[in-house]
Amino acid sequence: MELKDSSLYPVREVTAYVPMSERSLQMYAKKNNFRKIDNRYMFTGHDIKELVLKRNKTKPKKNISLRNVSVKILELIEEINNNDYVISLLNAIKEEKHLEAMSQEEYLMFVDKLKEANHLAIRVEEYKQEIERMEGYVLDYRNNIEYFKKSLDKRQEETEILLNTINQRNYIEVKEKGLDGD
Numbered sequence: 001m002e003l004k005d006s007s008l009y010p011v012r013e014v015t016a017y018v019p020m021s022e023r024s025l026q027m028y029a030k031k032n033n034f035r036k037i038d039n040r041y042m043f044t045g046h047d048i049k050e051l052v053l054k055r056n057k058t059k060p061k062k063n064i065s066l067r068n069v070s071v072k073i074l075e076l077i078e079e080i081n082n083n084d085y086v087i088s089l090l091n092a093i094k095e096e097k098h099l100e101a102m103s104q105e106e107y108l109m110f111v112d113k114l115k116e117a118n119h120l121a122i123r124v125e126e127y128k129q130e131i132e133r134m135e136g137y138v139l140d141y142r143n144n145i146e147y148f149k150k151s152l153d154k155r156q157e158e159t160e161i162l163l164n165t166i167n168q169r170n171y172i173e174v175k176e177k178g179l180d181g182d
Helices: 022-031 045-058 066-080 083-094 104-177
Strands: 008-010 040-044
Touching (some): 022 040, 040 045, 045 066, 066 083
Antiparallel strands (some): 008 040
16 A cells, blocks of 8 residues: 555554554654544654654664564555556565566567567468468379379270280181191
């Protein structure tokens, strides 16, 4: 949630931004004469930001506790100033998605490669269709070759029958004319 300087926040919501207990925040608000509504101390967004900065300056930085890390994270989120981006980034981290930063040059190269890959995918599809068409031609040629082979085999059989018939006819004529020498 983005803090708005003029908005009012109850102590319970402030604990999400400042690593302090509710009781400590109430005492801080009482000490600094913060506004009360319905008997609850209210912090402005500006007050919360000042408190975070003040706590970061006064706390020793020897040991980084979870609360300090939370404050650092909140400060970074505040600096980014792009809620949609922060939300999508945090959701990606939560879902354990791989995140990687690209320079503008790398991004443009990636876009070019993606366009090239899409173009190549289209070309591959065209080649596949051409191969299918060519396979159809090859199948037709194979069928024609098989047909011509059978046709030639048939012609050869007919030619052999004709030759046998001619030979028999010649033999009969030779026998009838008595030219065979018997």
